[in-house]
Amino acid sequence: MERDQELEAAELEASRRASEGQLPLSVLLQDAAQLEASHIHLEPSGNGIDIAFRSAGLLHGYRELDALQGGVLVRRIAAAAGLSPASPLPQRGRLAWDEEPLDVSMLPLRRGQRIVLQRAARKTGHRKLEALGMSCPLAQQVRAALDGAGLVLVAAPAGHGRSTTLQTLLGLAATRTRPGLGVAAHVLGELPGVAWADASTVAAAETVRAAVEQDIDVLMIDSLEDRAAAAAAVQAAQAGRLVLAGVAAADSVAAIQQMRSWRIEAFHLASALSLVLGQRLIRRLCAACREPVQATGSVSALLGFDPGTIVHAPVGCEACGHSGFAGHTGVFEAIRGDATIRRLINDGGDAAILARHAFISAPNLGSAARALARSGVTTPEEAVKISRG
Structure with missing residues (x-):
C-alpha cells in the first residue's frame, strides 16, 4: 500500500515538473493548423519526443520535448482519442479539435509510442x-x-x-x-x-x-x-x-x-x-x-x-x-x-x-x-x- 502511494506521488511530481515546460495539445494543433500541416509526427527519441509537421509534402522539425513533457503529451493525445498509451499493439482512433476530426495512429516502438495525427478536410x-x-x-x-x-x-x-x-x-x-x-x-x-x-x-x-x-x-x-x-x-x-x-x-x-x-x-x-x-x-x-x-x-x-x-x-x-x-x-x-x-x-x-x-x-x-x-x-x-x- 505504501509502495503504491509512493509511486503515485512520484508520478504526480513528474507530471508537475513536466507541466512547467509542457506543450499543451491545443497549442500543438493550433500551430499545425496555422502552417497548414497535413500530418503531425511524434517520434520517440533517446531524450524524449521529437515533433515534426508535414507541410507542403515535406517534414519540418517543430519542437523537442524531454521524456517527462513528452509523456504528458502522449497521454493527453491517447485520452482524447480513446486509446491506451501503454498498449503493446498498434492502435487507431480519432479526436476532435475545433470541430475538425483528426485521425490518430499509435505504433509501439522500443523507445515508446510513435504517434501520427492526420488532419482531415473540414466541411x-x-x-x-x-x-x-x-x-x-x-x-x-x-x-x-x-x-x-x-x-x-x-x-x-x-x-x-x-x-x-x-x-x-x-x-x-x-x-x-x-x-x-x-x-x-x-x-x-x-x-x-x-x-x-x-x-x-x-x-x-x-x-x-x-x-x-x-x-x-x-x-x-x-x-x-x-x-x-x-x-x-x-x-x-x-x-x-x-x-x-x-x-x-x-x-x-x-x-x-x-x-x-x-x-x-x-x-x-x-x-x-x-x-x-x-x-x-x-x-x-x-x-x-x-x-x-x-x-x-x-x-x-x-x-x-x-x-x-x-x-x-x-x-x-x-x-x-x-x-x-x-x-x-x-x-x-x-x-x-x-x-x-x-x-x-x-x-x-x-x-x-x-x-x-x-x-x-x-x-x-x-x-x-x-x-x-x-x-x-x-x-x-x-x-x-x-x-x-
Missing part, C-alpha cells in the same frame, strides 16, 4: 470544386456530370487527394431529396443526405448492390479494388444511379485500362461511363514570399517553355514556416464520356487512341501542371514531376 461537401484546384471550365463540366446519372471515375495514386475529391463530389451531388451512400474507410466530414458504410468491414460490391435495392440515388465508392466491386459500380450506373468511384491509377486513361483489366465488358463500361477525372497533388508556392526568376534552360526544355520565361521560386517566410510553400493544390484532367470515347472503348481502342481524342482541346495532367508553373502557383520543378509521370 468537405461544402468545398467548391475550384478550391480543389479545378479550373472554372472543368468545374462546370464536373457539375454537369453530377446532375445526371452514370459512372464518374476519379483516378489518382495513393496520397494524391482522391478521397477528398470523391467526398467533395458526393457532398455536392447528394441532398436530402437525392439520398447518397458513401463506402469509405475514413470519413472526412458528415454530409447532409449521406449515409456511410465502412469499407474496412463490408465488401464494396455487396454494399453497392444493397444500395440499389435501398433506392439510393448517389453512390460513392472510395476505392474499387477488384472485379466484383467494379462490375457492381457499372451495373448501378446503368440502372440510373450516379456512381462516384475511385481507382488507384496514374491518370484518367490508366483508370479506363484498369477497368478493362478487371474484364468489365467494353459495351457495359462504354454505356455507363460519364466522366473520368485524373488528379495529382502539387506543392503550392507561398504567395507572400515567392519570387520571379528566369526558368533555366534545362527546365524550359523539359516543359516546352521559351528561353527566359519568367517563373517563380520558393523563398521562405514566417507565413509559410520558412518552407517557401503553402500546402498543396490539385492538378486535374478529364475524359468526358462522349459518343466518340464510348465508341473507342467499345471497339477496344488502346490508351494512345483514347488520349489522342480526349486531350485534343482539353489539358492533360502534364499541360495542366505546366500552366500552374507559368502562372506562379507552383515551381517548374514540381510541374516536371507531373509532366514526366
Whole structure:
C-alpha cells in the first residue's frame, strides 16, 4: 500500500515538473493548423519526443520535448482519442479539435509510442470544386456530370487527394431529396443526405448492390479494388444511379485500362461511363514570399517553355514556416464520356487512341501542371514531376 502511494506521488511530481515546460495539445494543433500541416509526427527519441509537421509534402522539425513533457503529451493525445498509451499493439482512433476530426495512429516502438495525427478536410461537401484546384471550365463540366446519372471515375495514386475529391463530389451531388451512400474507410466530414458504410468491414460490391435495392440515388465508392466491386459500380450506373468511384491509377486513361483489366465488358463500361477525372497533388508556392526568376534552360526544355520565361521560386517566410510553400493544390484532367470515347472503348481502342481524342482541346495532367508553373502557383520543378509521370 505504501509502495503504491509512493509511486503515485512520484508520478504526480513528474507530471508537475513536466507541466512547467509542457506543450499543451491545443497549442500543438493550433500551430499545425496555422502552417497548414497535413500530418503531425511524434517520434520517440533517446531524450524524449521529437515533433515534426508535414507541410507542403515535406517534414519540418517543430519542437523537442524531454521524456517527462513528452509523456504528458502522449497521454493527453491517447485520452482524447480513446486509446491506451501503454498498449503493446498498434492502435487507431480519432479526436476532435475545433470541430475538425483528426485521425490518430499509435505504433509501439522500443523507445515508446510513435504517434501520427492526420488532419482531415473540414466541411468537405461544402468545398467548391475550384478550391480543389479545378479550373472554372472543368468545374462546370464536373457539375454537369453530377446532375445526371452514370459512372464518374476519379483516378489518382495513393496520397494524391482522391478521397477528398470523391467526398467533395458526393457532398455536392447528394441532398436530402437525392439520398447518397458513401463506402469509405475514413470519413472526412458528415454530409447532409449521406449515409456511410465502412469499407474496412463490408465488401464494396455487396454494399453497392444493397444500395440499389435501398433506392439510393448517389453512390460513392472510395476505392474499387477488384472485379466484383467494379462490375457492381457499372451495373448501378446503368440502372440510373450516379456512381462516384475511385481507382488507384496514374491518370484518367490508366483508370479506363484498369477497368478493362478487371474484364468489365467494353459495351457495359462504354454505356455507363460519364466522366473520368485524373488528379495529382502539387506543392503550392507561398504567395507572400515567392519570387520571379528566369526558368533555366534545362527546365524550359523539359516543359516546352521559351528561353527566359519568367517563373517563380520558393523563398521562405514566417507565413509559410520558412518552407517557401503553402500546402498543396490539385492538378486535374478529364475524359468526358462522349459518343466518340464510348465508341473507342467499345471497339477496344488502346490508351494512345483514347488520349489522342480526349486531350485534343482539353489539358492533360502534364499541360495542366505546366500552366500552374507559368502562372506562379507552383515551381517548374514540381510541374516536371507531373509532366514526366
